[in-house]
Amino acid sequence: MKFATYEADSIVPLVANSPFMSFLYHYPAPEYREHMNKEGQAIPADQHWNESNGTYPVSHGLGVIIVSLGIMIALYPIWPQISAVGSFLLILMSLTTLSFLVTTPEAWVPALGDPHHGFPYLSGAGRLVVKDCIMLGAATLTMADAAKTYVRRSA
Amino acid sequence: MLVGQRGASTLLWSSRVVPRLRTDCAFLRENCATRFGSAVARPRKTNGSISEDLYTSQRSDARRDTMAEIETAAIGDSGLTMNGATGQSKVSAIKGLYIKAATLDRFGMAMLRLGLASSWYGLAA
Numbered sequence: 001m002k003f004a005t006y007e008a009d010s011i012v013p014l015v016a017n018s019p020f021m022s023f024l025y026h027y028p029a030p031e032y033r034e035h036m037n038k039e040g041q042a043i044p045a046d047q048h049w050n051e052s053n054g055t056y057p058v059s060h061g062l063g064v065i066i067v068s069l070g071i072m073i074a075l076y077p078i079w080p081q082i083s084a085v086g087s088f089l090l091i092l093m094s095l096t097t098l099s100f101l102v103t104t105p106e107a108w109v110p111a112l113g114d115p116h117h118g119f120p121y122l123s124g125a126g127r128l129v130v131k132d133c134i135m136l137g138a139a140t141l142t143m144a145d146a147a148k149t150y151v152r153r154s155a
Numbered sequence: 156m157l158v159g160q161r162g163a164s165t166l167l168w169s170s171r172v173v174p175r176l177r178t179d180c181a182f183l184r185e186n187c188a189t190r191f192g193s194a195v196a197r198p199r200k201t202n203g204s205i206s207e208d209l210y211t212s213q214r215s216d217a218r219r220d221t222m223a224e225i226e227t228a229a230i231g232d233s234g235l236t237m238n239g240a241t242g243q244s245k246v247s248a249i250k251g252l253y254i255k256a257a258t259l260d261r262f263g264m265a266m267l268r269l270g271l272a273s274s275w276y277g278l279a280a
Contacts, residue, residue, distance in 0.1 A: 122277050130277035137267030144263050147256035
């Protein structure tokens with residue numbers, strides 16, 4: 001998904017507002033707001049801005065990291081130690097993603113007139129992020145299991 | 156102190172109780188031989204959670220056992236055999252990290268439940 005244009009566009013607010021990841025983009029927040037595309041929309045000017053911002057290489061890099069972590073975790077039957085490291089890296093990645101809930105204003109419903117806005121009302125982007133709580137727990141569990149298997153085998 | 160033994164005790168008690176450590180290898184060998192028919196302890200289960208084994212199905216058994224027997228069983232359950240029961244094993248720092256990580260299974264399960272609950276709130280509530 002991270003190799004698709006619309007997905008790369010959709011993570012721009014998350015990355016641009018993050019103090020840990022904003023350095024990956026060339027333009028600071030909130031400049032991106034003027035160049036956001038809706039899913040499925042193709043506006044050449046906005047895509048050109050995203051190209052100059054480094055939106056697509058960053059998204060591709062994240063995709064490569066995600067696939068690599070998946071492969072590392074899947075190596076559990078052969079190399080559980082690698083699987084444990086992959087799970088640990090996934091924990092770090094999940095924590096980074098969950099930090100977007102704090103750093104990204106778009107994670108919560110904006111105040112546009114509806115009384116239900118701000119915390120705890122998650123927007124679409126916020127709901128996308130909050131699922132990483134499951135990833136965090138699952139990664140912790142697989143890390144413990146893989147480490148246990150490695151210790152057993154190497155004993 | 157046997158590092159493997161320390162790890163096994165940590166796995167057994169999962170930081171709820173301060174582990175009692177034993178260094179009497181001859182005593183452990185004797186107990187392993189009595190219990191498993193071998194000088195080196197073997198896992199009673201090769202799959203599943205150690206803490207689950209010992210906190211649920213075997214907790215009542217464990218209470219009846221002596222402390223020494225519990226520790227011996229823990230070493231067997233964790234698979235942390237003692238390199239021929241010589242007690243001379245030295246675990247590297249990296250392996251120590253793996254042993255620490257192996258104790259996080261209950262924490263991981265708690266995190267997973269918390270994650271499911273919070274995601275359920277976010278996606279469905």
